[in-house]
Amino acid sequence: MELFDLSNKVALVSGCSQGLGYACVLTLARNGADIFGVSIGDDAHLKEEVEACGRKYHSLTASLTTPGVIEQVIKECKAVYGHIDILLNFAGIVRKERTLRVDEACFDAVMDINCKASFFLSQAVIKEMIAQGHGGKIINASGVIAQRSSNDFLPFTAAKGALEAMTKALANEFASEDIQVNAISFGYMTTGTRLQVDENGEVDHEILLKIPAGRWGCYKDVDGLLLLLASKASNYMTGCIIPVDGGFSIH
Secondary structure: OHHHOOOOOEEEEEOOOOHHHHHHHHHHHHOOOEEEEEEOOOOHHHHHHHHHOOOOEEEEEOOOOOOOHHHHHHHHHHHHHOOOOEEEEOOOOOOOOOHHHOOHHHHHHHHHHHHHHHHHHHHHHHHHHHHHOOOEEEEEEEEHHHOOOOOOOHHHHHHHHHHHHHHHHHHHHHHHHOEEEEEEEEOOEOOOOOOOEOOOOOEOHHHHHHOOOOOOEOOHHHHHHHHHHHOHHHOOOOOOEEEEOOOHHHO
């Protein structure tokens, strides 16, 4: 359908080498987008899969917390493709630690990649989108844990809470530039996020009792929303934090 067609669009995706970032790259490529990936992992197989879809794939292996890397990402993406239309801020880390045992290094590491890097990459991309003059899409990856208290994930909760506030602030400020900024709040997924485990390191199946859908999520549950937010079908949607969690956030 033309409304959801991403032909001639370029998507810049952080955290693309595994999990949900990997799966979402393939969704974008199958619907016409060329990809510029940024990650710290091996993305050789992802490149093969994107090119099998008939799309182009170029990447940079680097951590977004390294000084000067964001400027390098933008420069290289423009050199390869000439423009940027879609940004997925999907790079992220989780640290499980009791609140009173969280040290500064742990807190900074989680905040730096989950929030700070997302802001400065968004800032750089927004400058390009304004210069290009035809708007664009930014999609941030949050998580339901940002709305639900947890004794073991305070830095992650703080980082994603800040990311969601940033999503709304950027959406408000740049809506007049035809730039839509939204976030997907992921629930407990079997792809790309670690399922909650109990004290013995086993998957906590008690969480399933709190998910009305009665199952873990998977990458296919994200495809439709991602395509909506990345395409012109969502041109009048901005500042939204949309859960994909099987109903976990209802209560």
